Amino acid sequence: MISKRNIIILAVAIFATLVAAYANHFHNGFHFDDSHTIVDNVHIRSLKNIPQFFTDARMFSNDPLHWGMRPVVTTTLAIDYWAGGSLDPFYFQLDTFLWFVALCVMLYFIYCRLLENSIQKSWLTFVAILGAGWYALHTANAETINYVISRSDVLSTFFICASFLMYIGLPQYRKYYFYILPAVAGVFAKETVLVLVIILFFYILLFECKLSIADVFRARNFKTLLRAFKAILPLLIAVALAQIYTLSKVPPISGISNPLLPYLITQTYVWLHYFIAFFLPMNLSADTDWTIIPNVFDERVVVGIVFVIALFVTIIKTSKHQNTRPIAFGLIWFSAALLPTSLAPFAEVTNDHRMFFPFIGLALSVVTSTALFLGQNPQVFSKYKPVVFVCIALVLGLNAYGIHQRDKVWKDEETLWLDVTHKSPLNGRGLMNYGLTQMNKGNYVSADSCFEKGLPLLPYYNLLYINLGILKGVTNKPQEAEEYFKKAISLSPNTFDSYVYYARYLTQVGRFADAQPLAEKAYQINPYSALAADVLMVTYNGLGMWDKLGETAARALAILPNDATALAFAKAAKEKVSVTVANIAPKPKTKLTAADYLNMSLAYYNQKEYQKCIDACIEALKLKPDYADAYSNMGAAYNQLQQWEKGAAACNKALQINPNHKLAAGNLAWAKSNLHK
Numbered sequence: 001m002i003s004k005r006n007i008i009i010l011a012v013a014i015f016a017t018l019v020a021a022y023a024n025h026f027h028n029g030f031h032f033d034d035s036h037t038i039v040d041n042v043h044i045r046s047l048k049n050i051p052q053f054f055t056d057a058r059m060f061s062n063d064p065l066h067w068g069m070r071p072v073v074t075t076t077l078a079i080d081y082w083a084g085g086s087l088d089p090f091y092f093q094l095d096t097f098l099w100f101v102a103l104c105v106m107l108y109f110i111y112c113r114l115l116e117n118s119i120q121k122s123w124l125t126f127v128a129i130l131g132a133g134w135y136a137l138h139t140a141n142a143e144t145i146n147y148v149i150s151r152s153d154v155l156s157t158f159f160i161c162a163s164f165l166m167y168i169g170l171p172q173y174r175k176y177y178f179y180i181l182p183a184v185a186g187v188f189a190k191e192t193v194l195v196l197v198i199i200l201f202f203y204i205l206l207f208e209c210k211l212s213i214a215d216v217f218r219a220r221n222f223k224t225l226l227r228a229f230k231a232i233l234p235l236l237i238a239v240a241l242a243q244i245y246t247l248s249k250v251p252p253i254s255g256i257s258n259p260l261l262p263y264l265i266t267q268t269y270v271w272l273h274y275f276i277a278f279f280l281p282m283n284l285s286a287d288t289d290w291t292i293i294p295n296v297f298d299e300r301v302v303v304g305i306v307f308v309i310a311l312f313v314t315i316i317k318t319s320k321h322q323n324t325r326p327i328a329f330g331l332i333w334f335s336a337a338l339l340p341t342s343l344a345p346f347a348e349v350t351n352d353h354r355m356f357f358p359f360i361g362l363a364l365s366v367v368t369s370t371a372l373f374l375g376q377n378p379q380v381f382s383k384y385k386p387v388v389f390v391c392i393a394l395v396l397g398l399n400a401y402g403i404h405q406r407d408k409v410w411k412d413e414e415t416l417w418l419d420v421t422h423k424s425p426l427n428g429r430g431l432m433n434y435g436l437t438q439m440n441k442g443n444y445v446s447a448d449s450c451f452e453k454g455l456p457l458l459p460y461y462n463l464l465y466i467n468l469g470i471l472k473g474v475t476n477k478p479q480e481a482e483e484y485f486k487k488a489i490s491l492s493p494n495t496f497d498s499y500v501y502y503a504r505y506l507t508q509v510g511r512f513a514d515a516q517p518l519a520e521k522a523y524q525i526n527p528y529s530a531l532a533a534d535v536l537m538v539t540y541n542g543l544g545m546w547d548k549l550g551e552t553a554a555r556a557l558a559i560l561p562n563d564a565t566a567l568a569f570a571k572a573a574k575e576k577v578s579v580t581v582a583n584i585a586p587k588p589k590t591k592l593t594a595a596d597y598l599n600m601s602l603a604y605y606n607q608k609e610y611q612k613c614i615d616a617c618i619e620a621l622k623l624k625p626d627y628a629d630a631y632s633n634m635g636a637a638y639n640q641l642q643q644w645e646k647g648a649a650a651c652n653k654a655l656q657i658n659p660n661h662k663l664a665a666g667n668l669a670w671a672k673s674n675l676h677k
Contacts, residue, residue, distance in 0.1 A: 022403060031410065047082050072186075103157060104135060117325075119372075142407060143406065167179040177234055180239075193239050195336050269301055289426035314327075329364070333362075337361065438450065444600070466488045481505060499518045537552050632663045645671075
């Protein structure tokens with residue numbers, strides 16, 4: 001017998017472990033899509049905008065490519081901003097965590113209800129709390145909990161489970177349709193709530209009508225199927241109408257770019273990957289480098305198809321008996337929850353946060369299978385009881401440890417994208433984003449290396465060319481900078497970011513007239529971008545176009561009242577006196593020293609990019625013609641390229657300046673030994 005006291009102790013222990021596992025995540029920063037939905041989204045900075053979140057899709061993101069109707073998510077983000085008074089990650093991370101804890105508590109009651117006719121009463125609560133605990137502490141869920149905008153997954157799953165629990169736990173109130181309300185709320189969090197209709201339909205068939213999957217296809221059960229469909233029809237209508245409303249407010253979904261058939265066959269292998277990850281959540285990556293598998297006879301596809309067939313056969317077999325139906329239902333939940341991202345050919349073949357919703361069903365299946373095995377083999381359990389409890393502790397403990405480690409990865413942009421470059425080395429976006437972190441630190445050589453490695457992987461990605469343009473501008477290569485900015489515009493002429501960053505660069509070098517049409521174009525495409533507004537105001541300020549500056553400042557203040565930048569420019573327009581606002585267009589480091597170029601040359605040499613090493617040495621010598629170290633590095637690079645005469649000449653120059661230069665002497669000897677061969 002498992003006493004109530006022991007259950008409470010176990011629940012407290014699991015909760016304490018959960019808090020300890022996520023203790024180092026509460027100050028983790030914003031990442032990836034957080035930038036346009038949170039950091040740069042001015043609309044979340046005022047609670048007065050909340051009503052409009054439910055009618056205006058533009059308020060979800062500051063990027064037109066990502067406008068969407070997830071007003072419940074945006075509302076919670078606005079509350080987080082209000083609570084912290086700024087973009088303090090703590091309040092955002094805490095909010096997500098609290099929703100997650102509430103979800104896990106609900107799972108305990110859901111599992112209890114689903115297991116009541118399968119597991120011995122004395123063990124029921126123990127098995128249910130272990131299932132909920134395993135899900136709560138699962139390492140893969142850290143990918144969702146740490147990624148703030150993935151709160152959409154947490155919220156939609158929460159509302160799906162709330163609706164499901166109300167339906168199965170309070171059957172006497174079904175006639176009032178209260179259970180539909182959470183589902184409708186969930187539609188405003190993410191477009192996955194229709195899956196609840198499938199889940200509820202099979203729940204009615206398996207647990208209330210007591211049919212197996214095989215029974216569903218028998219003619220005598222046709223009326224039963226109709227009754228089950230009639231039972232879910234109000235939910236289906238309500239959710240469908242809410243979904244139609246949200247979809248009517250947004251442009252076509254972006255990010256659906258893969259061919260359908262290869263994507264579908266690839267998903268069979270992805271399902272197997274997710275299934276394995278439940279038991280071995282290793283090599284998690286925030287942004288994978290998986291691509292579609294076009295060949296249906298590829299061994300991965302073959303293995304994936306075999307897995308899917310085995311999955312469905314298991315569902316059919318376990319649905320035959322009452323005590324194993326929770327296993328079947330859990331696998332149905334797992335499969336149904338994967339359908340939205342498996343049927344729509346998204347650009348990303350797989351994402352680790354897609355496991356969040358499906359793993360609720362898989363956790364149920366796994367704990368039920370284990371409990372039934374031990375219950376049917378009491379002698380095994382009696383003999384190996386300590387081993388069983390040690391295994392349970394290990395599973396939960398190792399998953400908690402995994403969460404703690406993933407929290408460290410999600411700490412900031414540098415730690416996250418460095419991990420991506422290791423786990424997903426063929427991901428050009430990962431290389432670019434890690435390069436961005438290095439550029440922001442002033443590690444321009446490392447940034448350039450990352451961007452160059454990313455180019456062959458993403459030859460048509462405008463953001464990569466934008467970042468290359470920024471980098472070349474920072475390192476005093478204006479011609480290359482403009483070429484990259486123009487390339488970005490040619491690749492994506494209808495997005496604002498290509499124009500705004502080019503315009504910002506031109507304002508930084510004082511070319512306000514050239515920046516004007518670009519800044520105006522960026523602002524025309526996206527008037528909700530604070531950066532676009534700021535760059536346009538900088539441009540008008542530089543050109544002395546006071547009327548237009550005043551108009552733009554007024555529009556900016558209408559969106560974000562009391563914005564210090566807009567107020568400063570509004571005052572400048574009124575007084576017709578130019579103003580310098582440092583945080584608008586921060587000046588890059590326009591003058592690198594000879595020592596900077598020497599350090600760059602050494603870094604290039606260590607990366608075996610010898611021609612770039614030579615180019616950096618040439619730039620150093622332009623600033624300091626008697627720089628012996630630059631000649632020495634140049635000589636070493638020429639030697640590596642087997643250009644022995646040039647190597648010897650450079651080393652001789654170094655020794656003429658500094659006769660005691662040991663590295664130059666060594667490199668000269670190396671060059672001469674090869675010249676005489």
